[in-house]
Amino acid sequence: MxxxxxxxxxxxxxxxxxxxxxxxxxxxxxxxxxxxxxxxxxxxxxxxxxxxxxxxxxxxxxxxxxxxxxxxxxxxxxxxxxxxxxxxxxxxxxxxxxxxxxxxxxxxxxxxxxxxxxxxxxxxxxxxxxxxxxxxxxxxxxxLPQETASCSNEEVEDKEEWxxxxxxxxxxxxxxxxxxTVGPEAFARIAPACIALADIITVHNLFDSLTSSSGHRLHFLVFDKYIRSLDKVIKATKNALHPSTGNLHLSEGEIALEVDGTVPTQPVLQHIGISAWPGRLTLTSHALYFESLGVGLYDKAVRYDLAADTKQRIKPELTGPLGARLFDKAVMYKSTSVIDPVFLEFPEFKGSSRRDYWLDICLEVLRAHKFIRKHNLSEIQKSEVLARAVFGIFRIRAIREAFHVFSSHYRTLLTFNLAESLPGGDSILETLLDRLLLINGMQRDASGSPPAKQQRQSSPNFLLALSQLGFTLQKEIGYEGDAVLIGDVWVGERNPLEIVVRQSISDSGRAEAAQATVDQVKVEGIDTNLAVMKELLFPFLELARRIQILASWEDNFKSTVFLLLFCFAIIRNWIRFILPCVLVFLAVVMLFRRKFGKSKPLEPFRITSPPNRNAVEQLLTLQEVITQVEALIQDGNIFLLKIRALLFAVLPQATDMVALLLVFAALVFAFLPFKYIIMLVLVEAYTREMPYRKETSNKWIRRAREWWIRIPAAPVQLVKPDDKKKKS
Structure with a gap:
C-alpha cells in the first residue's frame, strides 16, 4: 500500500x-x-x-x-x-x-x-x-454479513478507530x-471504464467469451486469468519486435501485433502461382510482412501494405500443393500492388481456427484503415482509430491464449469486424465518427458541417492509454497535461455509442432467432423439398386449377359467366383495382391475426412426407432434375438462336412474315386502347377449348409449330480459352 x-x-x-x-x-x-x-x-x-x-x-x-x-x-x-x-x-x-x-x-x-x-x-x-x-x-x-475477522496492528494502530x-x-x-458471480450488465458498466480491459462496442461479446463455460456468470478466477493473460500479451508484444530489428524495418508509429510461423511444426506457407515457401508472418498496425525461410535464416521481408488505397481484398480461400484447391486453411490477399493473388496457408491437423484467427485480425486492421480513408481523418484521429483496433487484437489474443476459445459469428471481439457483421453496424461507425470528430473540438450536423456553436474538445483516450502502456502510434499527442484515460462510459446513463450498440445487439438477437427457425424447417432431399413447396403453393395451384377448368369449357354456363364478367371488368376499367384490393385484404387479415391471435401459437404446417429414398435413389432423382434443367436451358438457347436467324434473314420468307406481323402489332398498339388489347388476348386464350373453335384452334397451333420447326438456328462456334499465360 x-x-x-x-x-x-x-x-x-x-x-x-x-x-x-x-x-x-x-x-x-x-x-x-x-x-x-x-x-x-x-x-x-x-x-x-x-x-x-x-x-x-x-x-x-x-x-x-x-x-x-x-x-x-x-x-x-x-x-x-x-x-x-x-x-x-x-x-x-x-x-x-x-x-x-x-x-x-x-x-x-x-x-x-x-x-x-x-x-x-x-x-x-x-x-x-x-x-x-x-x-x-x-x-x-x-x-450485512457477520464479521468475525479481527483487525491487525499493521492495518490500524488505534482499535477504537477501526x-x-x-x-x-x-x-x-x-x-x-x-x-x-458477476452478470453481463455489471461487467458492461464497469469494465469499459478501463480502456485496456474492454471496449464498449464489444464488451458483451467479451463477457460471452469469458463465461462460455460458466452459465453466463463471471467468476473472479476467470476475470483474473483474463487480465493476467492480457498483461502477458501486452508485455510480449512490447518485447517481440522493434523498428529495424532483424529483416523488418518498421516505420515510425508502426506496432507489431502478432507473429506466426516461428515454430517449425507450425509453419506459414506462402503460395504464389504454383510455388510455395515456408516462412514467418508478421502483422503490424499498418501492414503484413512475410519472411521466407532460407538456409537457417529469414530472407528479406515482403511487405503487403494494409493502409494504402490499392483495392485490397482479404478472404478465406482453398489451397494446396501445386495450386490444387484441397485444404480450406488459407487467407488470400489481393490488391493492385501485386500481380498474382498471394495465398497464406496456416496448416493444422484439425479445423481451421488458426486461419480464422489470422483472417479476423488482418481484416480488423484493413477495415480500420478503410474507415480512416473513407472519412479523411486527421493524424490524431487516425491514431485513435488504430489504437482501438490494436486493443481489440490484444484482447482476442489474451482470450485465445488463456482459454483456447475462438469467437464465432456475431461474437467477435474486434470493433470494426463486429460493425461489419452486426445489423446496424453502419450506425455504430457513424456514432464512433461523431466521437472522433470531438477530438478536434468539432461535431457534425446532418449535413456533415460543424455547427455554429462548437462543442467542447474530447481526448484521444485509446491512443493515450496505448501510449501509457509503452506503445507509440504518434510521437507527439499534445494531450499530456490534462489527459483523460476513461473509456466510453457515463455515470448513471448510457452514451450514444452504448445506445446504438445495444440496439444493434438487439437486432442481431432477433436475426439469430429468426435464423434458428429457418434452420429448423430445412429438410433434406429433392422430393421432400418439392412436397413442401407444393403444399405452400397450394392456394395458388388450386386457383390455377379452377381457372383451367373454366377455360376447358366443361361447364358452358360457368365458363360463359366468368368470361362475360371478366370482359365487363376490363371494359369498365375495374381491372386496375384487383391488385390493390388483394393487398388491402392481406393487410386486413394480418392485422386481424395480430389483434385477436396473440394468445394462439402458430400451428405447424403439416406436410405429408414422400416415401423414404436411399442415397442412390436420391442421386438418380438429382440426376433426372439436372437433366430436365439442362433440357430447358437448351430449349431456351435454341429459341434465342432461331430469333437471331429471323433477325438476320437466314430464311427470307419467314423473315418477311415476321416483319409484317410486327408492323401489324405496332399499328394495333398505336391505335387500339390497351384495355381492349388485354381483353382480346384473354378472350383468345380463354376460348381455345370452346367447342365451336376447338378444332380450328388446334389446327392453327399445329401450323405455327410446324412453321417454327422449319426455321433454322443461327450457327454457334465454341472457342477454347487461351491458357498460354496460365501455363507460363
Whole structure:
C-alpha cells in the first residue's frame, strides 16, 4: 500500500472525465486538484472511511478501498457527486448505483495511471468487486454479513478507530465472491471504464467469451486469468519486435501485433502461382510482412501494405500443393500492388481456427484503415482509430491464449469486424465518427458541417492509454497535461455509442432467432423439398386449377359467366383495382391475426412426407432434375438462336412474315386502347377449348409449330480459352 500512497500523494491535475458525465467538465478536476489541509494529511493514514447510508455493506467496503486510493473521505466524495450531478435520479437503487459508478470510475482512472497496473493483484480484485457491488448497490440489496475477522496492528494502530469497511474489505469480498458471480450488465458498466480491459462496442461479446463455460456468470478466477493473460500479451508484444530489428524495418508509429510461423511444426506457407515457401508472418498496425525461410535464416521481408488505397481484398480461400484447391486453411490477399493473388496457408491437423484467427485480425486492421480513408481523418484521429483496433487484437489474443476459445459469428471481439457483421453496424461507425470528430473540438450536423456553436474538445483516450502502456502510434499527442484515460462510459446513463450498440445487439438477437427457425424447417432431399413447396403453393395451384377448368369449357354456363364478367371488368376499367384490393385484404387479415391471435401459437404446417429414398435413389432423382434443367436451358438457347436467324434473314420468307406481323402489332398498339388489347388476348386464350373453335384452334397451333420447326438456328462456334499465360 506504500506505493499507492506515494502515487496518490502527488498533485495530479486532470480535467473532467468527458466520457463519464455529459456537460460536466469539472467533475474530476476538483477531486484530483484538491489540496489537503495539514490536519487531513496528518490523520489520513489512520483515518477510517465512514459508511454511506445509501450503499449496501459490500458497496461500502468497495468505496472504502476507493477512498484510501484516492485519499479522500467517503462523505466528501458523496458531496462532490451530489454537487456535480444535481439532476441524477434520486430513486434509492438508481442513486446508489450512480454514486458507486462515480467513485469506481475515478478509482479505475487513478489506478490505470500507474505503470504496470495490469500486474497489480489489488487492481484486478478491486475491479471485480466493483462489479459485484454494482449488482447490489443499495442499502436494502443485501443484509450485512457477520464479521468475525479481527483487525491487525499493521492495518490500524488505534482499535477504537477501526472500521469494518476499511480494515477487512478484502476478506468480505472473498466471502461474497464465494456466493455470487458477476452478470453481463455489471461487467458492461464497469469494465469499459478501463480502456485496456474492454471496449464498449464489444464488451458483451467479451463477457460471452469469458463465461462460455460458466452459465453466463463471471467468476473472479476467470476475470483474473483474463487480465493476467492480457498483461502477458501486452508485455510480449512490447518485447517481440522493434523498428529495424532483424529483416523488418518498421516505420515510425508502426506496432507489431502478432507473429506466426516461428515454430517449425507450425509453419506459414506462402503460395504464389504454383510455388510455395515456408516462412514467418508478421502483422503490424499498418501492414503484413512475410519472411521466407532460407538456409537457417529469414530472407528479406515482403511487405503487403494494409493502409494504402490499392483495392485490397482479404478472404478465406482453398489451397494446396501445386495450386490444387484441397485444404480450406488459407487467407488470400489481393490488391493492385501485386500481380498474382498471394495465398497464406496456416496448416493444422484439425479445423481451421488458426486461419480464422489470422483472417479476423488482418481484416480488423484493413477495415480500420478503410474507415480512416473513407472519412479523411486527421493524424490524431487516425491514431485513435488504430489504437482501438490494436486493443481489440490484444484482447482476442489474451482470450485465445488463456482459454483456447475462438469467437464465432456475431461474437467477435474486434470493433470494426463486429460493425461489419452486426445489423446496424453502419450506425455504430457513424456514432464512433461523431466521437472522433470531438477530438478536434468539432461535431457534425446532418449535413456533415460543424455547427455554429462548437462543442467542447474530447481526448484521444485509446491512443493515450496505448501510449501509457509503452506503445507509440504518434510521437507527439499534445494531450499530456490534462489527459483523460476513461473509456466510453457515463455515470448513471448510457452514451450514444452504448445506445446504438445495444440496439444493434438487439437486432442481431432477433436475426439469430429468426435464423434458428429457418434452420429448423430445412429438410433434406429433392422430393421432400418439392412436397413442401407444393403444399405452400397450394392456394395458388388450386386457383390455377379452377381457372383451367373454366377455360376447358366443361361447364358452358360457368365458363360463359366468368368470361362475360371478366370482359365487363376490363371494359369498365375495374381491372386496375384487383391488385390493390388483394393487398388491402392481406393487410386486413394480418392485422386481424395480430389483434385477436396473440394468445394462439402458430400451428405447424403439416406436410405429408414422400416415401423414404436411399442415397442412390436420391442421386438418380438429382440426376433426372439436372437433366430436365439442362433440357430447358437448351430449349431456351435454341429459341434465342432461331430469333437471331429471323433477325438476320437466314430464311427470307419467314423473315418477311415476321416483319409484317410486327408492323401489324405496332399499328394495333398505336391505335387500339390497351384495355381492349388485354381483353382480346384473354378472350383468345380463354376460348381455345370452346367447342365451336376447338378444332380450328388446334389446327392453327399445329401450323405455327410446324412453321417454327422449319426455321433454322443461327450457327454457334465454341472457342477454347487461351491458357498460354496460365501455363507460363
Amino acid at each position: 506504500s506505493g499507492i500512497q506515494e502515487m496518490v500523494a502527488k498533485k495530479v491535475k486532470v480535467t473532467m472525465i468527458e466520457s463519464l458525465i455529459k456537460n460536466q467538465p469539472n467533475t474530476f478536476r476538483s477531486i484530483f486538484q484538491r489540496k489537503k489541509s495539514k490536519n487531513e494529511e496528518d490523520s489520513s493514514p489512520s483515518g477510517s472511511p465512514k459508511s454511506i447510508p445509501q450503499l449496501s455493506p459490500f458497496a461500502n467496503s468497495v468505496v472504502a478501498r476507493c477512498s484510501k486510493i484516492l485519499q479522500m473521505p467517503t462523505e466528501e466524495m458523496q458531496q462532490l457527486f451530489d454537487s456535480e450531478l444535481p439532476g441524477i435520479n434520486k430513486e434509492p437503487e438508481t442513486y446508489s448505483r450512480s454514486l458507486l459508478e462515480f467513485i469506481s470510475y475515478q478509482t479505475l482512472y487513478s489506478m490505470s495511471r500507474r505503470p504496470d497496473y495490469l500486474s497489480d493483484k489489488e487492481f484486478r480484485r478491486l475491479a471485480y468487486d466493483m462489479m459485484l457491488a454494482w449488482e447490489c448497490p443499495g442499502s436494502e440489496s443485501e443484509p 472500521s469494518l469497511f476499511y480494515s477487512n474489505s478484502t476478506n468480505m469480498a472473498v466471502q461474497f465472491d464465494d456466493k455470487k
